[in-house]
Structure formats: C-alpha cells, structure tokens
Amino acid sequence: MTTTTVPADRARTRAVPPAPRRPGLPGALRSELTKIGSVRFTYWTLLALVVASIGWAVLDCAGTVAHGAGPYFNAAQASLAGQVAIGDLIISVLGALVITSEYSTGMIRTSLAVMPRRGVLYAAKAMVFAAVTLTISLITSFTDLFVGQAILASKHLNTTLAQPGVLRAVLLSAAIVTVFGLFAYGTGALIRHTAGAITAMLGVILVLPLLAQTLPTSWYETIQRWLPTLVPWKRSTPGCAVIRG
Amino acid sequence: MIEAQGLTKRYADKLAVDDLSFTVRPGRVTGFLGPNGAGKSTTMRMILGLDRPTAGSVTVNGKPFAGLFSPMREVGALLDAKAVHGGRSAYRHLLCLAQSNGIPRKRVDEVIGIVGLEDVAGKRSKGFSLGMSQRLGMAAALLGDPDVLMFDEPVNGLDPEGIRWIRLLMRSLAAEGRTVFVSSHLMSEMEHTADHLIVIGRGRLIADCPMAEFIAGAGAEAAMVKTPDAQRLADVVSAAGGTLERDSGGELTVRGLPAERVADLALAHGIALHYLAPARVSLEEAFMELTADSIEYQAKTKG
Numbered sequence: 001m002t003t004t005t006v007p008a009d010r011a012r013t014r015a016v017p018p019a020p021r022r023p024g025l026p027g028a029l030r031s032e033l034t035k036i037g038s039v040r041f042t043y044w045t046l047l048a049l050v051v052a053s054i055g056w057a058v059l060d061c062a063g064t065v066a067h068g069a070g071p072y073f074n075a076a077q078a079s080l081a082g083q084v085a086i087g088d089l090i091i092s093v094l095g096a097l098v099i100t101s102e103y104s105t106g107m108i109r110t111s112l113a114v115m116p117r118r119g120v121l122y123a124a125k126a127m128v129f130a131a132v133t134l135t136i137s138l139i140t141s142f143t144d145l146f147v148g149q150a151i152l153a154s155k156h157l158n159t160t161l162a163q164p165g166v167l168r169a170v171l172l173s174a175a176i177v178t179v180f181g182l183f184a185y186g187t188g189a190l191i192r193h194t195a196g197a198i199t200a201m202l203g204v205i206l207v208l209p210l211l212a213q214t215l216p217t218s219w220y221e222t223i224q225r226w227l228p229t230l231v232p233w234k235r236s237t238p239g240c241a242v243i244r245g
Numbered sequence: 246m247i248e249a250q251g252l253t254k255r256y257a258d259k260l261a262v263d264d265l266s267f268t269v270r271p272g273r274v275t276g277f278l279g280p281n282g283a284g285k286s287t288t289m290r291m292i293l294g295l296d297r298p299t300a301g302s303v304t305v306n307g308k309p310f311a312g313l314f315s316p317m318r319e320v321g322a323l324l325d326a327k328a329v330h331g332g333r334s335a336y337r338h339l340l341c342l343a344q345s346n347g348i349p350r351k352r353v354d355e356v357i358g359i360v361g362l363e364d365v366a367g368k369r370s371k372g373f374s375l376g377m378s379q380r381l382g383m384a385a386a387l388l389g390d391p392d393v394l395m396f397d398e399p400v401n402g403l404d405p406e407g408i409r410w411i412r413l414l415m416r417s418l419a420a421e422g423r424t425v426f427v428s429s430h431l432m433s434e435m436e437h438t439a440d441h442l443i444v445i446g447r448g449r450l451i452a453d454c455p456m457a458e459f460i461a462g463a464g465a466e467a468a469m470v471k472t473p474d475a476q477r478l479a480d481v482v483s484a485a486g487g488t489l490e491r492d493s494g495g496e497l498t499v500r501g502l503p504a505e506r507v508a509d510l511a512l513a514h515g516i517a518l519h520y521l522a523p524a525r526v527s528l529e530e531a532f533m534e535l536t537a538d539s540i541e542y543q544a545k546t547k548g
Contacts, residue, residue, distance in 0.1 A: 016389055020347070041332070114316055
C-alpha cells in the first residue's frame with residue numbers, strides 16, 4: 001500500500017457539491033432519459049411507429065368496411081395487426097440504435113469514464129428505453145383500437161374494451177413491441193454494430209419462423225411456441241390469444 | 246495523484262506498455278511524452294479502466310478507477326474529443342454526463358462558460374470543428390470539478406489562440422492544487438506547459454524528472470559566442486572543461502559550459518566578446534536524443 005497523501009487542494013472552494021452517495025441507477029436513469037430524448041433518431045423511429053401502427057389500423061378497418069368481413073375476421077385484430085407486425089420491426093431499430101450508436105460514435109468511452117459500472121449503465125439504458133417504448137406503444141395500441149373500432153362501427157362490426165380478451169389484446173400488443181425492442185437492445189449490446197444488430201433482428205423475426213417450418217412437424221410444433229413471430233394470432237397455440245379479441 | 250506500478254499491456258503479439266511505474270503528483274502539470282505509438286493513450290485508457298492491464302496496477306487517489314466513489318468528482322479526462330454522439334447538442338451531452346454523477350445542472354452552464362462554447366451550446370456537436378470538440382471535451386472533464394485531470398493530446402487541432410488558452414487553463418488547474426496529466430508528442434508544447442515530465446518509448450519508461458532536469462540531462466549546457474579571438478577562447482574554454490565548436494556557417498558555440506562561466510572566463514583572460522547568449526537545448530532536441538532508439542515507426546531514409 002502506498003502512502004496516501006492528503007491532496008494539497010483542500011482549501012480550494014468546490015464548484016460542485018460532494019456526492020451524497022455513490023452515483024448509481026437513479027443518476028444513470030436521468031442521464032439515459034436525457035440521452036434518448038436528445039437525439040433525432042428516437043423521434044423519427046417513434047413517429048414511424050405511430051404512423052405505421054395507426055395507419056395500418058385505419059387501412060385494415062376501412063378495407064373491411066369497404067369489402068366486408070371475411071370468415072376469420074376479428075375486430076380487435078384488424079385494429080392491432082399493424083402495431084404488432086410493423087411496430088416491432090420499427091422498435092427493433094430503435095432498440096438496437098440506443099446502444100449501438102454509443103459504440104459507433106465512441107460515446108461509450110465517455111459514458112464508461114463517468115459511470116465505470118457497465119452493468120448499471122446497460123440496465124439504466126434498457127429501463128429507459130423500455131419505459132419510453134411501452135408508453136408510446138400503449139398510446140398507439142389504444143389509439144389503434146379506438147380509431148379502428150370507430151371505423152368498423154359504421155358496419156356494426158366493432159368490438160369494445162369491455163368484450164372478453166380485448167383489453168388483454170391491446171395491452172399485450174404494446175408489451176410485445178416493447179419485448180421485441182428489448183430483444184433488439186440485447187442484440188445490439190452483444191453485436192455493438194448497428195447494421196449487424198438490425199440484420200440479426202430481421203433474421204430472427206422474419207427468417208427463423210419460415211426456416212423452422214422446414215423442420216420435422218413435431219419439432220416445428222415445439223419450436224414455434226418459442227419463436228418470436230409476427231403472426232401470433234394465426235396459431236392454435238397459447239400465443240394465439242395475444243391478439244384474438 | 247495517479248500511481249502506476251508495473252503497468253503492462255499486451256495486445257496479441259505486441260507489448261504496448263511494458264512494466265511502467267510512475268507517480269503523477271498534484272500541484273503541477275505533468276507532461277506525458279513519447280513518440281506516436283509509444284503507449285501513451287493505452288496507459289491513459291488503463292488509468293480510466295477502459296483497458297484492463299495485462300499485469301501491474303494503476304490507482305487514482307489510491308483507488309482503482311472503478312472503485313472511485315464519484316468518478317467525475319475525482320477524475321476528469323479528455324481522451325478523445327470525438328468520443329461524443331454527434332447528434333446530441335453540446336449542452337445535452339454535458340447534461341447527461343452531469344446527471345449520471347448527480348452534478349447540478351447549473352454546473353453545466355458554468356463549464357460551458359469556462360470553455361467558451363456559449364454560442365454553440367444548443368447546436369449538435371456533429372458540426373463542431375476539432376477545436377470546438379476539444380473545448381467540449383475539456384468542459385466534460387471539468388464538470389465534476391475533479392482533483393485529477395487527464396488530457397490526451399489536448400492541443401491537437403487547435404489554433405494558436407486555442408493552444409494558448411489550453412496551456413493557461415492547465416497551468417491554472419495545477420496552481421489550484423490539482424493533478425494535471427497531459428500527453429503530447431509535441432515536445433515544444435510541453436516545454437511551455439509542463440513542470441514535470443514522464444517520457445516513454447515503446448511502452449517503457451525513459452525518464453521521470455522535472456522539466457529543467459530533463460533538458461539539462463539530455464545535452465550539456467551551451468552558449469553562442471562571437472569573438473575576434475576565437476583561438477584563444479578555444480584554449481581557455483577547453484582548459485575549463487568545455488569545447489568551442491565552429492559550425493559550417495562560421496557560428497561559434499561553446500559546449501559544456503554555461504554562458505555565465507564563458508563570460509567570466511573571457512573577462513579574466515581579457516578576451517573580447519561581441520556576443521554571448523545561452524543556447525538552450527530545446528526539449529525537442531533532448532527528447533529526440535533520448536528516444537532515438539525507441540521510435541517505433543522511424544522513417545527509413547535510403548542513402
């Protein structure tokens with residue numbers, strides 16, 4: 001152990017009050033909220049989510065009103081399909097970017113120099129991203145339902161939140177987007193490269209479910225329960241309840 | 246106070262830092278000199294815990310960096326001015342750093358004032374010149390009002406006015422009793438800034454001494470003279486242990502004796518001197534002499 005000398009500067013007036021406690025999660029959360037709110041791609045991707053999600057609800061429901069309901073028509077599904085199918089692709093981009101942009105810009109070195117506990121930094125980032133995503137996707141999924149059902153109401157095809165399973169479908173279609181986003185965040189944290197992380201996510205979301213179908217049927221039936229997929233409502237597995245109103 | 250003991254970093258087959266031990270003390274500017282590729286940045290990254298040493302250890306105020314209570318209040322570092330998210334405004338960049346360590350928002354405005362970025366604080370740093378980025382990096386380093394400051398090549402990309410500003414800032418930070426550790430490969434810059442030098446080459450410690458000692462130790466003292474009686478002066482000087490040299494331009498230089506001694510000798514022997522000036526060995530020369538063997542990427546000139 002070396003001798004610890006008292007720094008010669010104790011007389012210096014401090015420009016910054018001493019830390020009441022060791023910087024940890026609360027500070028990291030505030031920091032990450034500032035970070036996610038101060039770059040444009042956050043706003044662009046969230047705007048894309050809102051437009052795609054609500055846009056699809058309008059398109060799907062207006063199409064049903066114009067052409068009539070098919071045999072498999074499900075009112076809640078018509079409202080929420082866009083959110084689930086397109087929303088998770090869009091949110092995957094944001095989820096990957098919030099972490100990979102730190103690596104691509106070099107910001108991560110600055111971030112780690114002020115918060116050396118990597119776990120705290122990563123956790124705070126994930127929590128802030130999840131909170132922002134869940135908030136926005138809850139707003140869009142409720143809007144999807146109300147807008148979609150308002151359109152369907154003209155042909156009395158609409159359902160309401162009070163119907164069994166509808167509230168659950170609305171909440172879960174927000175949750176599924178958030179979960180996909182977190183999955184992309186994790187991929188980004190591992191790959192540390194924007195294009196690589198997003199490509200990997202597309203592979204998992206789009207290619208893997210198709211590829212799995214080439215497997216022996218009994219394997220596929222086991223595997224598909226656990227695959228992230230865009231069409232949970234078409235399956236006769238527990239996942240089907242996610243969107244079916 | 247920064248203390249390195251047996252610090253070693255090996256990348257694959259390359260020894261970047263080789264058994265480096267030194268202490269950087271408060272109250273003075275310590276220059277960290279070495280040719281490009283000598284291991285300066287790697288050493289600084291290890292101090293900040295961004296690289297893990299292969300062997301040895303380094304502490305800041307007696308603790309490894311990751312163990313510091315509030316990192317920004319203890320160490321401010323500018324390692325790479327471009328290590329920022331260019332899409333974020335200067336103000337928001339500083340704010341997110343301050344928030345992570347619980348530093349009040351008003352300090353952000355203060356440091357923006359200190360580095361003179363008020364006019365562009367709201368602009369995205371993507372459009373900043375290297376000089377402006379350096380100032381932003383300095384502001385980030387100063388946010389926590391830390392006792393230890395570390396700058397890696399801070400004058401890179403700065404105009405003469407910016408270089409002067411950084412030099413004065415570093416000196417005033419040291420005068421306040423802080424530890425200031427600044428790396429450079431620009432020896433002339435260090436000459437005006439540092440009180441103490443740590444010189445490395447190929448990852449090894451070459452010198453750790455006060456600036457004056459470094460210069461004195463590298464080349465003996467010398468004096469430029471003009472005299473109508475060069476032959477007698479040469480005799481007198483060599484009797485006193487020095488040498489008188491005449492370069493190709495006919496200029497006379499006394500080596501091995503300080504100018505004062507030359508003046509005294511000339512007076513005592515009645516030799517007229519028309520000109521006498523101390524010839525300081527520049528840090529540049531001293532440095533080149535010391536690191537001649539350790540420059541990794543030396544230009545090979547074909548004779």
